[in-house]
Amino acid sequence: MQPLFLPGPSVTFRAIVLLAASVVVMVADHRWQHLESMRGVLESYIIYPLRYTINLPIDFFRWADQGLSSQQFLLEENARLKEQQLRAQVSLQKISVLERENDRLREMLGAQPKVGERMLVAELLVIDLDPNRQQVVINKGSNQGVYIGQPVIDAWGVMGQVIHVADSSATAMLISDPNHAIPVQINRNELRTTAFGLGCGGQLELRHIPHNADIEPGDLLVTSGLGGRFPANYPVGRIVEIDRPVGETFARVIAEPVAHLDRSREVLLVWREEAAIMNTEISPTQGPANAGK
Structure with a gap:
């Protein structure tokens, strides 16, 4: 009984054919730049969106980490500036108090x-x-x-x-x-x-x-x-x-x-x-x- 489907070329043969075709295409593209426009289309409409989609989670976590770091830095800086302002105001309290007659200042300080x-x-x-x-x-x-x-x-x-x-x-x-x-x-x-x-x-x-x-x-x-x-x-x-x-x-x-x-x-x-x-x-x-x- 004759089989319904005839066996095709072996996997090894297919790989050799594809490899040879790839080499021919690369040599032709290198010499005559025939695939430049096709490569641009693939880069713009397939590779770039794919790369952008893959990088989205990484960019998001990087953005979130930078945001949290910036917020923490601003909180610490705000607390430091408030403390610095409070200390400066306390230091200024005594200026008006110590503005007395110059002839009494040395005695008072002593x-x-x-x-x-x-x-x-x-x-x-x-x-x-x-x-x-x-x-x-x-x-x-x-x-x-x-x-x-x-x-x-x-x-x-x-x-x-x-x-x-x-x-x-x-x-x-x-x-x-x-x-x-x-x-x-x-x-x-x-x-x-x-x-x-x-x-x-x-x-x-x-x-x-x-x-x-x-x-x-x-x-x-x-x-x-x-x-x-x-x-x-x-x-x-x-x-x-x-x-x-x-x-x-x-x-x-x-x-x-x-x-x-x-x-x-x-x-x-x-x-x-x-x-x-x-x-x-x-x-x-x-x-x-x-x-x-």
């Missing part, structure tokens, strides 16, 4: 406590502006060397001091807290007094000021450095109201804190050279009412 170089930026986690307890919680604690009594300032002035320290957080009492007091002096004439927090309204009160005291609305209050906690010559507040009631011994003087107590989200913790002396807890008998005195 007598005032010196502020240590170390500062640490912290962020506010919790804000408690209850009239009877004005406190904030920051994201730095004993792991970063924070201690009880440590001054807390923002870019505009003194905010308060640390009253409780945990491992990775700390609680600070604001200067407007009714249990807080801070030794201050009038920048214009160095009249020393104490500023007490009033709680409601976030204001400060200067007590035991005689009627004839040289004090005026607009006077700048700065830290005096007395009491061993706050460095000298940091802005605290400005006098906004003076009432001299007839028949009373002392005037009623009200000041507004210059620090943005209800708006600042970043603060600076300050280490003084006298930090070893200041690094003590407020005793139970002393209580928070005497903090900062």
Whole structure:
């Protein structure tokens, strides 16, 4: 019986024929450039789209990686610039305070406590502006060397001091807290007094000021450095109201804190050279009412 399909050429024969044809085509193309136009068509409509499709996932992952790297870099750069700006603003706080008569400058610099170089930026986690307890919680604690009594300032002035320290957080009492007091002096004439927090309204009160005291609305209050906690010559507040009631011994003087107590989200913790002396807890008998005195 005769088979339906006759056997074709062997695979080896086919390979030899195709190889020979390929060699002939390559030689002809090399000498006479007959396939140049066809090669251009294949490159444009077949090879390039295929290569583009294959490279799409690689290009996408490369683009995504570059985007994430750029975003992370921008976030880190933004945080660094914000910290740099905050430090610069704090450094500028004291310029207006130290612009006094030249003949007193040397004496002042020789007598005032010196502020240590170390500062640490912290962020506010919790804000408690209850009239009877004005406190904030920051994201730095004993792991970063924070201690009880440590001054807390923002870019505009003194905010308060640390009253409780945990491992990775700390609680600070604001200067407007009714249990807080801070030794201050009038920048214009160095009249020393104490500023007490009033709680409601976030204001400060200067007590035991005689009627004839040289004090005026607009006077700048700065830290005096007395009491061993706050460095000298940091802005605290400005006098906004003076009432001299007839028949009373002392005037009623009200000041507004210059620090943005209800708006600042970043603060600076300050280490003084006298930090070893200041690094003590407020005793139970002393209580928070005497903090900062």
